[in-house]
Amino acid sequence: MKIQTECVPCLLKRIxxxxxxxxxxxxxxxxxxxxxxxxxxxxxxxxECSAVIATKIHKMVYDxxxxxxxxxxxxxxxxxxxxxxxxxxEEIIKASDDSLKASMLCSIIGxxxxxGIEGSSTNPKMLREVFERIxxxxxxxxxxxxxxLHLKKAKRxxxxxxxxxxxxxxxxxxxxxxxxxxxxxxxxxxxxxPIISDATLKDARELNxxxxxxxxxxxxxxxxxxxxxxxxxxxxxxxxxxxxITCKGMANYEAFSETDYKPIVYLLRTKCSAISKSMxxxxxxxxxxxxx
Numbered sequence: 001m002k003i004q005t006e007c008v009p010c011l012l013k014r015i016x017x018x019x020x021x022x023x024x025x026x027x028x029x030x031x032x033x034x035x036x037x038x039x040x041x042x043x044x045x046x047x048e049c050s051a052v053i054a055t056k057i058h059k060m061v062y063d064x065x066x067x068x069x070x071x072x073x074x075x076x077x078x079x080x081x082x083x084x085x086x087x088x089x090e091e092i093i094k095a096s097d098d099s100l101k102a103s104m105l106c107s108i109i110g111x112x113x114x115x116g117i118e119g120s121s122t123n124p125k126m127l128r129e130v131f132e133r134i135x136x137x138x139x140x141x142x143x144x145x146x147x148x149l150h151l152k153k154a155k156r157x158x159x160x161x162x163x164x165x166x167x168x169x170x171x172x173x174x175x176x177x178x179x180x181x182x183x184x185x186x187x188x189x190x191x192x193x194p195i196i197s198d199a200t201l202k203d204a205r206e207l208n209x210x211x212x213x214x215x216x217x218x219x220x221x222x223x224x225x226x227x228x229x230x231x232x233x234x235x236x237x238x239x240x241x242x243x244x245i246t247c248k249g250m251a252n253y254e255a256f257s258e259t260d261y262k263p264i265v266y267l268l269r270t271k272c273s274a275i276s277k278s279m280x281x282x283x284x285x286x287x288x289x290x291x292x
Contacts (some may be wrong), residue, residue, distance in 0.1 A: 001254045003050040005031040011054055012036065014196070015061055016049035017115060022070035032064040041199025051225040051254040053104070058195060059222055071115065071164075078124040078165030079203065087130060089172060092135070097104040100151075101144050103169070103176040104109045104267060108286040109134045110166030111249050115197055124165060140270070140285020147244075147265050147290050151181055154243035158187040159213075160256075161225065162268075167199040167207065170248060174212035186213040187238040192220040198251070225255030250275050265290045 015036045019029040036057050043053055062068065089106045096102035112134070113127055118248075151157070157177070161167050167190075174186055188209055191198045199254075204216050222233040239245065245264040247256055253266050253275060266289050270276040276283040 001257045001274070001280045002046060003044070003048055003053050004046075004277070006272070006274050007050050007282050008040065008044065008053075010274075011040065011057060014115075015057065018058075018061065018063065018070045018196070021074070021115075022067040028065060028098060032061045035064050036061050036266035049254065049258045051223070051251055051258075052148065052227075054224040054228065054251075054253065054254075055195075055222065058224065062222075071197045072194070073223050074115060075164035075197055075199075075203070078102040078127075078163070078197065079168055079207070080153040081124040081127050082110060082113070082165040085128065085170070086168070088131070089169065090109060093172070093176070093277055099178045100148075100173075100180045103173045104144070104288060105135060105286060107166065107169035107248070108139075108267050108269060108288070110169040112271070113163045113165035113197065114249075114271065128164065136284065139288060141279075141281045141287040141289050143265065143290040146292070147288060150244050150263055150265075150290070151177065151184070153179065154184055155237070156185045156187070156242050157236045157244045157246060158189060158242040160189045160219075160248060160252045161191075161199050161204075162198050162252060163197050164203055165197075166248065167203055171207055171209060171212055174209070178212060180219045185215075187215050187217055187242070188213045189217045189219060189235055189238070191209065191223070192232075193222040195224060219254045220265075223255075225251035225253075228255070228259065253279070263292045264289060 016033060019032040039057055039060050076136055093099045093102045101200055107130055153244045190204050190288060191200050192202055201218050209216055217235050219226050221227055224247055247266050249268050268287050270281050270283050270287060273283060281287055
């Protein structure tokens with residue numbers, strides 16, 4: 001997705017949030033924000049991918065702050081809050097006529113665990129407060145029937161994870177996917193380095209993802225979504241061999257929508273107007289959208 005004008009205030013709002021999250025030093029906060037504004041004024045280009053620009057801005061801010069992971073505490077809390085909801089999710093899945101679809105919807109709700117932007121969480125505990133309401137809304141865009149046809153015949157599926165918290169629910173999806181089609185080889189891809197509230201290899205290991213997937217890979221670098229110019233060979237190979245690519249969250253959409261990879265399915269909440277317009281889907285709804 002090309003960067004949109006509304007991405008500018010959103011990106012700056014995130015920078016302000018993470019600067020405050022990282023330090024109480026007002027001087028350092030100001031330096032980080034000023035540097036972000038200066039760089040954005042230099043590299044903003046409506047013909048450039050939003051994820052590429054955001055990656056450059058965040059990298060500069062992290063370096064200015066001298067902080068490798070400003071969201072570390074929020075990520076841990078997000079995972080714990082999500083884990084506290086697992087009994088509820090298991091009840092939903094058990095009562096559902098389609099356990100895989102139910103698990104996917106629960107996982108998509110976890111996509112609200114994003115911080116510092118419009119349409120996201122004010123804090124991780126918000127997930128408990130809104131979970132049942134959002135689940136009751138069901139899907140605002142539903143390609144599940146078409147997705148199911150791909151999954152029935154798929155031998156290899158690659159899943160690009162997104163936020164912490166959400167990834168706890170992704171593990172349930174992987175388990176249900178294995179039940180649906182035991183022949184599927186699942187490759188899970190997490191971020192190569194800490195960036196915003198996204199899950200890394202540390203999270204995947206702590207959550208014992210090897211119980212439900214066949215391999216765990218990383219994007220190999222600091223990047224919002226995926227940096228295809230620095231993609232590890234193992235991920236390139238998995239993408240080439242995949243019968244279906246599954247992308248969680250908006251950042252993965254921003255990156256992959258600039259490519260020709262298909263079939264690809266996006267599982268996310270439309271948390272901002274730029275994504276909503278790009279996907280031609282209403283704002284603030286849960287989405288399963290397949291591109292064939």
